[in-house]
Amino acid sequence: xxxxxxxxxxxxxxxxxxxxxxxxxxxxxxxxxxxxxxxxxxxxxxxxxxxxxxxxxxxxxxxxxxxxxxxxxxxxxxxxxxxxxxxxxxxxxxxxxxxxxxxxxxxxxxxxxxxxxxxxxxxxxxxxxxxxxxxxxxxxxxxxxxxxxxxxxxxxxxxxxxxxxxxxxxxxxxxxxxxxxxxxxxxxxxxxxxxxxxxxxxxxxxxxxxxxxxxxxxxxxxxxxxxxxxxxxxxxxxxxxxxxxxxxxxxxxxxxxxxxxx
Amino acid sequence: xxxxxxxxxxxxxxxxxxxxxxxxxxxxxxxxxxxxxxxxxxxxxxxxxxxxxxxxxxxxxxxxxxxxxxxxxxxxxxxxxxxxxxxxxxxxxxxxxxxxxxxxxxxxxxxxxxxxxxxxxxxxxxxxxxxxxxxxxxxxxxxxxxxxxxxxxxxxxxxxxxxxxxxxxxxxxxxxxxxxxxxxxxxxxxxxxxxxxxxxxxxxxxxxxxxxxxxxxxxxxxxxxxxxxxxxxxxxxxxxxxxxxxxxxxxxxxxxxxxxxxxxxxxxxxxxxxxxxxxxxxxxxxxxxxxxxxxxxxxxxxxxxxxxxxxxxxxxxxxxxxxxxxxxxxxxxxxxxxxxxxxxxxxxxxxxxxxxxxxxxxxxxxxxxxxxxxx
Numbered sequence: 001x002x003x004x005x006x007x008x009x010x011x012x013x014x015x016x017x018x019x020x021x022x023x024x025x026x027x028x029x030x031x032x033x034x035x036x037x038x039x040x041x042x043x044x045x046x047x048x049x050x051x052x053x054x055x056x057x058x059x060x061x062x063x064x065x066x067x068x069x070x071x072x073x074x075x076x077x078x079x080x081x082x083x084x085x086x087x088x089x090x091x092x093x094x095x096x097x098x099x100x101x102x103x104x105x106x107x108x109x110x111x112x113x114x115x116x117x118x119x120x121x122x123x124x125x126x127x128x129x130x131x132x133x134x135x136x137x138x139x140x141x142x143x144x145x146x147x148x149x150x151x152x153x154x155x156x157x158x159x160x161x162x163x164x165x166x167x168x169x170x171x172x173x174x175x176x177x178x179x180x181x182x183x184x185x186x187x188x189x190x191x192x193x194x195x196x197x198x199x200x201x202x203x204x205x206x207x208x209x210x211x212x213x214x215x216x217x218x219x220x221x222x223x224x225x226x227x228x229x230x231x232x233x234x235x236x237x238x239x240x241x242x243x244x245x246x247x248x249x250x251x252x253x254x255x256x257x258x259x260x261x262x
Numbered sequence: 263x264x265x266x267x268x269x270x271x272x273x274x275x276x277x278x279x280x281x282x283x284x285x286x287x288x289x290x291x292x293x294x295x296x297x298x299x300x301x302x303x304x305x306x307x308x309x310x311x312x313x314x315x316x317x318x319x320x321x322x323x324x325x326x327x328x329x330x331x332x333x334x335x336x337x338x339x340x341x342x343x344x345x346x347x348x349x350x351x352x353x354x355x356x357x358x359x360x361x362x363x364x365x366x367x368x369x370x371x372x373x374x375x376x377x378x379x380x381x382x383x384x385x386x387x388x389x390x391x392x393x394x395x396x397x398x399x400x401x402x403x404x405x406x407x408x409x410x411x412x413x414x415x416x417x418x419x420x421x422x423x424x425x426x427x428x429x430x431x432x433x434x435x436x437x438x439x440x441x442x443x444x445x446x447x448x449x450x451x452x453x454x455x456x457x458x459x460x461x462x463x464x465x466x467x468x469x470x471x472x473x474x475x476x477x478x479x480x481x482x483x484x485x486x487x488x489x490x491x492x493x494x495x496x497x498x499x500x501x502x503x504x505x506x507x508x509x510x511x512x513x514x515x516x517x518x519x520x521x522x523x524x525x526x527x528x529x530x531x532x533x534x535x536x537x538x539x540x541x542x543x544x545x546x547x548x549x550x551x552x553x554x555x556x557x558x559x560x561x562x563x564x565x566x567x568x569x570x571x572x573x574x575x576x577x578x579x580x581x582x583x584x585x586x587x588x589x590x591x592x593x594x595x596x597x598x599x600x601x602x603x604x605x606x607x608x609x610x611x612x613x614x615x616x617x618x619x620x621x622x623x624x625x626x627x628x629x630x631x632x633x634x635x636x637x
Contacts, residue, residue, distance in 0.1 A: 026326030030334065094326070133318065141319035193322075217313055217321050242286060244325040248333035249369075 003082040007048040007075060008055040011083065015043035018085050019262070020111075022076065024094025024118075025192045026185075028054025031093060034251035039258075043089070048079055050096075052184035061184055069095070069195050073102035080110045089262050090206075091115040093247055094218065095192040101231075102197065104206045114206045115258050118244055119227050120219040122196040129198070132220050138193045145186045201230035208234035209261040211254060215242040235261070279355070279376035285369050287311050296376060300347035312374070315345045317352070328359075332372070336361045342379065342386075354383040415480070422476040425469045432469070436462045460508075470532075471601040475584055478608055486526045486612040494527050495519040498555055498564075501531040505538050512550040513538070519555060523562055523634050525613060530564070533609045533617075536602040537566040537628050545626070546570030562615075562634040567627035578619060582607040606630070 003009070008029070013019075019039050021032040029047040036045050049056040050072055065071035076099060080088065090111040092100035097119030104111040123131045124138055133141075208231045212224035221238065228236040237257050241250030273280060279296030283289055292307050300307075300315070313321045320343060331338050337360040345353045355376040362371040439462065443455045478484045491497075495517045506513045534553070541551045545568025555564045573581070580586045587600040603617075606628075610617040615632025 024326070026323075027330050031330060033334075137318040140317070141322050144319040144323070215311070218325055243329060245330050245333065248330050 003075075003078045006051060006057045006060045007079055008057075009046065009048040009079055009083070011044060011046050013040035013043050013045040015039075015041070017043055018046055018083065018088040019043040020046040020048075020076075020080070020085070020088055020090045022048070022090065022092040022096035022100060023050065023053065024092075024096045025188055030054070031245070031247055032091075035091075035247050035254055035258075038251075038255040046079070046083060046085075046088075050099075050188075051075060052181065052188055058181060058184070061181075063187060066187065067191060069099050069102055069191060069197065072096075072099045072191075073106060076100065076103040077107045077110065080107060085110050087112045089113040089115065089258075091117065091258065092119070093117040094119075094244065095195070097227075098195065098197045098200075101200060101204050101206075105200060105203055108205055112206055113262055114204070114208045115211065115261065116208065116227065117211045117247060117254065118213060118216055118219040118224075119210060120223045121198045121201055121227060121230075123193045123218070124196075126196075129226070130220070130222050132217070132223060133193070141193060142186065142190055145182070145189055198226075198230070201227065202232070204231045204234075209258070210234055210236045211246065211257055212236060212238045213241045213243060213246050214238065216244045218244045237261075279374075281312065281374040281376065283312060283372040283374070285371070287313075287372065290371070299353050299378065300345060301351070302348055317344055317346055320344050332359055332361065336363065342383070343376075345376070354379045356382070418476045418479045421472055422480065425472045425476070428469055429466075432462060432465055436466075467535075468599060471599060471605055474605050474608070475601050484529075484605070484608045484612050486529050486609065488524055488526050488613065490522050491525050491527045492522045494523055494525060494530060495555070497527045497531050498534055501535050502538065502553055505535065505542065509542055511542060511547060513542075514550050514552045516552070516554040516556070519557065519562070521557070521634075525562075525632075526609075529609045529612070533606045533630060534564060534566070536606045537564075537630075540602055540628070541566050541568035541626075544568065544570065557634065558631075560634055562630075562632050564630040565627055567625045569625055572623055573619070573621040573626055578621065581619060582617070603628075 010029070021029065021036050023029050023031040028049045032047055036047055039045050051066065052058065052061045062071075065074075076090070080103070086109060088111055090100040090103065090113070092098070092114070094117070097114075097116035098121060100111065100114050100116065101119075104114055120131065122129065123133050124135055125131050125133065210224055210227050210231075212219075212221055214221070224236055224238070228234050239246050239250060239253050239257065241253055243249055246254050274294040276293060276295055279299060280291070280293040281289060281296060282291040289307050289310050289312070292304065297303060297307070307315075313324060316324060324343070328338055328341050337358070339358050341357045341359070343355050343357050345355055347353055356379045357374050357376050359372060359374045361369050362373070364370050436459065439455050439459050443452070443459070447455065474484055498517055498519075499515070502513065502515050506515075534555075538551065538553060545551055549569030551566065551568045553564075553566050555562070557563070582603050584604040585600040586604070607617045610630050610632065613632045615630060617628065617630050619626070619628050621627075
């Protein structure tokens with residue numbers, strides 16, 4: 001299976017320069033459906049699913065490799081190599097922000113620009129660091145995933161089918177959401193919420209934009225400021241949007257902020 | 263229900279909880295049903311986010327899964343949530359949500375209907391636990407199986423090595439005895455060397471049996487080298503006479519094999535030796551043992567029979583299993599390991615043949631039969 005199939009990569013757009021959109025924990029490339037099309041005029045747009053999510057090749061899932069964010073970053077670089085990307089923009093949401101940072105360290109010439117949407121280098125509080133979660137919170141989250149996923153797979157599946165107002169979302173969405181394998185989702189949650197990439201930040205040389213939402217319980221403004229302070233030359237833009245997913249709740253604002261930067 | 267007050271009452275006292283969020287996700291309206299479940303008042307709830315009513319884990323899950331879904335398709339159904347009420351009491355609910363959007367697609371309101379799901383959640387958890395327990399039990403059985411197989415293999419390997427290593431000192435004892443037998447000995451001394459030589463021969467057979475058995479078990483299979491054999495009859499006569507000279511019992515031998523056969527003569531000899539040895543030690547002493555080897559059409563048929571008590575049917579079933587020993591041998595010290603018939607059976611199989619037993623009050627007969635047209 002090729003890298004393109006493995007990561008369900010789709011490329012469109014008419015530009016020279018490439019812009020890669022990378023989804024976070026809990027969703028797939030659908031996360032960018034209101035954002036990515038806005039860049040097709042000026043960029044070659046690249047969307048993909050991390051292995052284990054969406055329509056990626058679940059058979060390629062290797063618990064060992066994906067037991068750390070490095071495994072995901074390797075995939076990003078491989079996708080970049082397959083598409084011969086150079087000097088591209090990487091837009092990473094949530095945990096993908098750090099995956100992008102790691103990928104830019106592995107291949108600095110591939111990703112010269114990073115847009116980090118709701119990034120967090122560490123979710124668990126530490127001495128002198130406010131991540132927003134206690135160890136107990138995260139333990140409870142990981143333990144409760146089983147419950148939620150059962151509710152998800154058994155009860156949600158029929159409900160997502162078909163949307164009379166937006167028929168284009170219906171089956172495609174159901175397909176990818178329903179494919180979230182509970183074991184993989186749990187492993188991804190563990191990798192995400194126990195990650196600590198604080199020491200990697202100072203090495204990032206890419207031109208970096210941080211998009212921070214208000215009222216984001218997963219990556220708070222303090223965390224956004226921490227990232228800004230530790231990636232030299234980075235710019236922090238606080239959006240009006242609230243919550244953790246401005247790419248869905250305030251796509252126009254996100255698009256404008258990215259266009260302004262790249 | 264045409265009076266607005268009725269609708270207001272339906273909202274407040276509906277058999278489900280209602281929650282309305284404004285365009286920034288803040289609670290705008292809560293009904294009485296939900297307030298009573300939570301044991302909280304408007305003053306505790308209005309202006310809060312839905313997330314504030316969820317435990318931390320639930321918040322993360324909501325933000326990463328359900329909020330995106332709601333944004334993308336404008337509603338969700340049957341989402342499992344835990345609400346946190348007064349004194350941190352958790353209320354499991356199932357939630358449906360829908361959004362009201364303005365013509366530009368901007369969200370104006372989010373409406374949620376909540377249903378208590380205590381029993382359902384308990385049931386789901388029991389199902390999940392049962393699943394987990396089942397999975398765990400399966401893994402345990404699997405690892406036990408692996409351990410058993412490993413132990414078995416280790417045992418077989420151990421026996422193979424031990425048997426092999428016992429051969430050398432035994433050969434030295436045999437050689438020593440043969441040297442000693444050439445010396446001038448008293449009749450008592452002669453008796454002792456004869457006894458020891460007999461014991462060496464018996465022990466050597468035991469070791470051969472054990473090695474054959476472990477080789478068969480360790481995947482190599484019994485070592486059988488079949489070739490065109492003109493003199494199987496001579497070989498079988500020799501095997502029989504060796505056994506007969508060591509006993510004072512009557513053995514009737516009837517061998518007629520005029521044509522060459524495609525067999526391992528050594529192995530067929532071993533089979534005969536095992537069957538004859540068996541008949542001599544288990545059969546009645548006052549009736550003769552009969553041994554015949556002939557052709558029956560295109561088949562080679564070797565049979566050994568003896569008189570005496572019939573073999574009980576429950577014993578017959580286990581007769582060819584390794585390490586099985588019948589109850590009434592002449593003396594315990596005469597018994598082998600219980601491998602003789604098992605190995606005879608393996609030799610029969612390796613020749614594409616069968617070894618069967620029939621037992622009645624008159625006689626007990628073991629019969630080896632193999633297709634002989636290959637030679």
